[in-house]
Amino acid sequence: MKTCLIVDDSRVVRKVARRIVEDLGLQCDEAEDGQKAYEACEKTMPDAVLLDWNMPVMSGIEFLEKLRQMPGGTAPKVVFCTTENDLAHITRAVQAGADEYIMKPFDSDIIRDKFSQVGII
Amino acid sequence: MHIRDFDFYKDFLYKKSGLSLTSDKSYLLDSRLTPIARQFGYASLDAMTTTLRAVPPQDLVKAVVEAMTTNETSFFRDSKPFDTFRDTVLPYLLKKRATTKRLRIWSAACSSGQEAYSLAMLLKEKANLTAGWTIEIMGTDISEDIVAQAQKAEYSQFEVQRGLPIMLLMKYFTQVGDRWQLRDDIKSMVKFKYFNLLDNMAALGTFDIIFCRNVLIYFDPPLKKQVFEGMARQLSDDGFLFLGGAETIMGFTETFKPLGQYRGLYGLTKTEYDQESLAQTGS
Numbered sequence: 001m002k003t004c005l006i007v008d009d010s011r012v013v014r015k016v017a018r019r020i021v022e023d024l025g026l027q028c029d030e031a032e033d034g035q036k037a038y039e040a041c042e043k044t045m046p047d048a049v050l051l052d053w054n055m056p057v058m059s060g061i062e063f064l065e066k067l068r069q070m071p072g073g074t075a076p077k078v079v080f081c082t083t084e085n086d087l088a089h090i091t092r093a094v095q096a097g098a099d100e101y102i103m104k105p106f107d108s109d110i111i112r113d114k115f116s117q118v119g120i121i
Numbered sequence: 122m123h124i125r126d127f128d129f130y131k132d133f134l135y136k137k138s139g140l141s142l143t144s145d146k147s148y149l150l151d152s153r154l155t156p157i158a159r160q161f162g163y164a165s166l167d168a169m170t171t172t173l174r175a176v177p178p179q180d181l182v183k184a185v186v187e188a189m190t191t192n193e194t195s196f197f198r199d200s201k202p203f204d205t206f207r208d209t210v211l212p213y214l215l216k217k218r219a220t221t222k223r224l225r226i227w228s229a230a231c232s233s234g235q236e237a238y239s240l241a242m243l244l245k246e247k248a249n250l251t252a253g254w255t256i257e258i259m260g261t262d263i264s265e266d267i268v269a270q271a272q273k274a275e276y277s278q279f280e281v282q283r284g285l286p287i288m289l290l291m292k293y294f295t296q297v298g299d300r301w302q303l304r305d306d307i308k309s310m311v312k313f314k315y316f317n318l319l320d321n322m323a324a325l326g327t328f329d330i331i332f333c334r335n336v337l338i339y340f341d342p343p344l345k346k347q348v349f350e351g352m353a354r355q356l357s358d359d360g361f362l363f364l365g366g367a368e369t370i371m372g373f374t375e376t377f378k379p380l381g382q383y384r385g386l387y388g389l390t391k392t393e394y395d396q397e398s399l400a401q402t403g404s
């Protein structure tokens with residue numbers, strides 16, 4: 001079973017996203033900020049990361065830059081999922097190594113589309 | 122709604138657009154036509170129905186037909202047919218048309234244009250293979266509103282997230298407020314116009330590829346047959362037809378046959394397609 005790390009500082013968003021991603025057949029883990037996500041990846045590298053941008057302690061983009069430097073850190077498919085919805089943010093995310101980008105609000109169809117585009121499902 | 126009014130609309134819509142309205146969908150008549158009645162200044166839906174029965178004004182007929190169509194669509198809908206187009210059908214036809222260097226593609230029942238523009242983006246991505254070619258993409262629909270939207274090529278945040286890879290959004294769209302405008306270089310690759318699939322197709326000319334997806338599901342068998350046979354006449358001898366995920370020719374017409382392993386892809390029964398090169402080009 002493939003694994004997905006869900007990174008968002010909102011418990012509610014994590015819960016909603018988790019249910020959607022689990023329905024796609026992935027096993028989920030959660031982190032509430034970039035730092036926690038980084039620590040989780042040090043333990044086990046997930047197959048996919050669903051990543052918020054604005055979070056306390058460490059932002060999503062900082063986490064992504066660090067992740068891509070880690071051993072094995074280029075493997076996970078990273079899908080941003082954020083309220084930042086302008087071209088500048090999208091470009092920056094892709095340059096930092098994001099595979100896909102979801103602009104909130106999202107629904108299960110969008111997550112399914114994006115996960116299938118990056119080849120996770 | 123009275124049963125005889127339901128019967129009237131059923132017959133009316135069938136004749137005007139081919140829609141086969143089943144009685145379980147009768148609630149749609151009330152919910153979609155009541156706003157039309159109001160918009161055209163009728164006191165009630167009944168009053169509008171009376172006029173439609175007696176002396177139907179052209180613009181009201183159009184509005185009623187449009188209100189009853191389903192316009193649901195998305196970029197790269199179902200994704201597979203677009204892979205088949207890019208990896209199999211396109212290379213096949215590029216080889217076959219190497220001397221004329223011309224291709225015509227028809228997105229029949231194009232809705233707000235996502236299907237046609239998805240093809241245009243794929244072609245743009247393969248621009249190195251088509252230098253010097255004249256490739257025409259035509260999108261048609263029975264709804265003038267939706268054709269105008271397709272021409273405008275401006276989409277909501279929600280629409281650009283359905284099926285459209287982020288790389289293509291970055292490359293081919295510009296952001297205007299909270300909406301996304303397709304760039305002119307893609308937009309100009311597609312021409313849109315009003316066309317009713319029940320009408321004679323001859324004036325549209327000949328196509329090499331026809332996408333006719335998620336519209337024939339609303340038609341009954343005789344109309345499906347009529348449309349398939351019309352399309353067969355407009356398709357070049359070694360052309361291709363793509364149908365939607367829930368659609369088939371099976372049981373409706375003998376003029377088309379499924380093409381091997383590619384789901385939703387059909388060719389003319391009378392034509393021997395070069396199976397080997399169809400299989401090879403799939404890379």
Ligand SMILES: C[S@@+](CC[C@H](N)C(=O)[O-])C[C@H]1O[C@@H](n2cnc3c(N)ncnc32)[C@H](O)[C@@H]1O
Binds near residue numbers: 139190262318336
């Ligand atoms: C569900 S959409 C399909 C759009 C697109 N082909 C796709 O697969 O996503 C169906 C479209 O068919 C159009 N339509 C319905 N009846 C039609 C007819 N008789 N002639 C042309 N278009 C028609 C509707 O206006 C609507 O935009």
